Amino acid sequence: MIKLYGVAVSNYFSSAKAAFLEKNVEFEEITIFPSQDAAVLAQSPMGKVPWIEIGDEILTETNVIYDYLEDISPEPRLYPIDPWQRAKVKEIIRVIELYFDAPARRHIGAVYFGQEVDPSAKEQVRPAIENGLRALNHLALFSPYIAGETFTFADITAYFMLNFTQMHTTKIYGWDMIGDTPALKDYLDFIGDRESLKELTANMQAGFEALASK
Numbered sequence: 001m002i003k004l005y006g007v008a009v010s011n012y013f014s015s016a017k018a019a020f021l022e023k024n025v026e027f028e029e030i031t032i033f034p035s036q037d038a039a040v041l042a043q044s045p046m047g048k049v050p051w052i053e054i055g056d057e058i059l060t061e062t063n064v065i066y067d068y069l070e071d072i073s074p075e076p077r078l079y080p081i082d083p084w085q086r087a088k089v090k091e092i093i094r095v096i097e098l099y100f101d102a103p104a105r106r107h108i109g110a111v112y113f114g115q116e117v118d119p120s121a122k123e124q125v126r127p128a129i130e131n132g133l134r135a136l137n138h139l140a141l142f143s144p145y146i147a148g149e150t151f152t153f154a155d156i157t158a159y160f161m162l163n164f165t166q167m168h169t170t171k172i173y174g175w176d177m178i179g180d181t182p183a184l185k186d187y188l189d190f191i192g193d194r195e196s197l198k199e200l201t202a203n204m205q206a207g208f209e210a211l212a213s214k
């Protein structure tokens with residue numbers, strides 16, 4: 001059986017786990033935090049979660065894991081068959097990872113670990129996310145899913161990465177990024193009703209509470 005490594009508080013791990021749940025692919029979950037320790041680096045070369053293990057083989061990078069799951073278990077399809085439509089789904093995933101998650105992540109120390117806000121990050125991150133928002137508003141269809149009429153991997157990425165970004169914009173800038181963008185808010189409310197995403201959000205909250213009580 002495929003082993004899925006990572007931790008519930010991670011938005012990337014939750015995205016990969018949502019993909020397993022949505023694809024109905026059996027997996028065994030192994031809880032591990034990202035780390036630069038040699039034991040973790042031996043499995044995940046960047047020390048990041050998630051990764052999957054099949055026998056002696058390891059695969060990292062969430063959207064590569066999406067691609068692999070789609071190949072080994074095509075139904076239900078989470079990418080369109082049409083090459084153009086499939087590329088458009090991947091475009092949305094890429095934009096969200098690069099222009100929301102990546103800039104927001106620069107505030108992770110301040111948001112989660114009580115560190116000082118980095119002044120240069122404070123200056124640069126908000127405009128970067130505003131650019132991302134402009135791009136996403138241009139690309140997203142919300143009809144009703146982010147890339148069209150069917151639920152795709154882009155919806156999984158959007159749900160976890162945009163809510164992650166929102167946590168950062170609220171804490172660092174007092175900026176309700178989602179609330180200020182009504183189409184995005186309606187979409188995220190709609191998608192958040194999905195069973196897999198509700199379950200993973202509850203797991204994430206429980207994970208944060210467990211960390212806070214330590």
Ligand SMILES: N[C@@H](CCC(=O)N[C@@H](CS)C(=O)NCC(=O)O)C(=O)O
Nearest residue numbers: 010011012034048049050061062063
């Ligand atoms: N590009 C990676 C990103 C994964 C990632 O950034 N995971 C975070 C947890 S949400 C992590 O492991 N962070 C630790 C680190 O960056 O060292 C993917 O798509 O899986």
